[in-house]
Amino acid sequence: MQGIKHIIFDLGGVILNIDYKLTEKAFTDLGVKNFSELYSQFNANPLFEDLETGRVENDAFVQAMKPYLPETAGPEAVIGAWNAMLLDFPVARLQLLQQLRQHYDLYLLSNTNAIHLAAFNAILEKTRGIPSLDVFFDKSYYSHQIGYRKPEKEAYQIILDENSLQPEQTLFIDDTLPNVEAARALGIQAIHLQPPKTILDIFRPE
Structure with missing residues (x-):
């Protein structure tokens, strides 16, 4: 951490526990036959990419999913299945953020x-x-609000520019390697967080 003044955190898999398979199972249970082809963490269907960059509104997303679902599945069921991947915020991680x-x-x-x-x-x-x-943060940057998603360089550059951060003084932590590599390409110090390690291990006193 020598020379580091700023830390940029990823959310899912770093602060928030998530399980993509729970959303896949929820949509499969609703009647979607090929959800794994429609969406995965690394190869998103344009619909999901557009949702994450704010080009598709919530209602339009639900409507776009309807052709893949039985008529009995209403909007609340679609949203519930989409949210199934979101689990919990371990209290120790939140306490760490407060300390950092x-x-x-x-x-x-x-x-x-x-x-x-x-x-x-x-x-x-x-x-x-x-x-x-x-x-917990000086500022939060969500892809659907800024119009860019990792690993697009613009997503990182917005944070650097808006807050006058020097890349070499900035640490980025993410559980997805392409996102980490994109940060490093901009001169940002970066850590690829891989299970079973958590952010508690990164900042654990020697």
């Missing part, structure tokens, strides 16, 4: 969408009594 913020500027950079944003903030409020994840 006393010494570093903290930012969040997440490939996400408006449906998930509302859902994971609801999880945080229900389980921890905190209404928004934004309270």
Whole structure:
């Protein structure tokens, strides 16, 4: 951490526990035959990419999913299945963020969408009594709000430019290798977080 003044965190798999297979199972249970082909973490269908970059509104996303679903599946079922991947915020990770913020500027950079944003903030409020994840960061950057998603270089550059950050003084942590490589290409220090390690291991005192 020598020379590091700013830390950019990924969300899913880093701060928030997620399981993509739960969403795949939920859509399969609803009657979608080929959800694994429509969406995966690394090869998203344009529909999901457009949702994550704000080019598709929530209602349009639900409508676009309808041809793949039986007529009995309503909007709430679609949204519930889409949110099934979102699990929990381990309290130790949230406490770590609070501790780190006393010494570093903290930012969040997440490939996400408006449906998930509302859902994971609801999880945080229900389980921890905190209404928004934004309270842990100097600023949060969500792909559907900024119009870019990792590993697009613009997603990182927006944070650097808006906050006058020097790349060499900035650490980025993500669980997806292409995202980490894209940050490094801009001169940002980066860590590829791989299970079973968590952010607690990164900042554990020697």
